[in-house]
Amino acid sequence: MIEKTFSIIKPDATRRNLTGEINGMIEAAGFKIVAQKRIRITLEQARIFYEVHSSKPFYDDLCVFLSSGPVIVQILEKENAIDDYRALMGATNPANATEGTIRHKFALSVDQNSVHGSDAQETAASEMKFFFSDIEIIE
Numbered sequence: 001m002i003e004k005t006f007s008i009i010k011p012d013a014t015r016r017n018l019t020g021e022i023n024g025m026i027e028a029a030g031f032k033i034v035a036q037k038r039i040r041i042t043l044e045q046a047r048i049f050y051e052v053h054s055s056k057p058f059y060d061d062l063c064v065f066l067s068s069g070p071v072i073v074q075i076l077e078k079e080n081a082i083d084d085y086r087a088l089m090g091a092t093n094p095a096n097a098t099e100g101t102i103r104h105k106f107a108l109s110v111d112q113n114s115v116h117g118s119d120a121q122e123t124a125a126s127e128m129k130f131f132f133s134d135i136e137i138i139e
């Protein structure tokens with residue numbers, strides 16, 4: 001089934017000018033980037049976006065980090081996009097990420113782990129809607 005997933009290239013990666021290299025890995029893995037923009041996420045937006053983690057000890061630092069610099073928000077389309085993008089990203093903690101994954105190659109730490117990807121169909125739908133309107137998605 002052709003699916004869409006939501007992705008963020010995080011501030012640690014934009015700071016190191018890795019947008020093109022990460023997009024290259026995404027496209028080489030067969031994803032079509034059907035929407036993309038470079039934005040600054042405010043602290044308030046980050047707190048809403050990551051609300052599911054609000055009870056976790058790392059929540060405040062996570063939101064401060066996500067709003068600390070430019071990010072690329074994007075929508076990726078492919079068969080089985082949600083699970084396949086999580087596989088391409090690699091484990092949340094780069095110490096556990098396997099070779100060939102984005103986080104193995106670029107992530108600096110569990111906090112500065114270069115990319116975010118939706119974990120399920122419902123979260124993909126709500127995360128896409130949070131940042132994009134329908135007319136910004138060009139298949």
Ligand code: CMP
Pocket residue numbers: 053058062092110111112113115116117
């Ligand atoms: P992400 O996939 O964007 O989802 C939530 C983020 O919280 C995660 O990537 C990590 O960057 C960050 N994080 C920080 N500490 C932890 C932790 N102990 N477990 C999971 N995620 C963490």
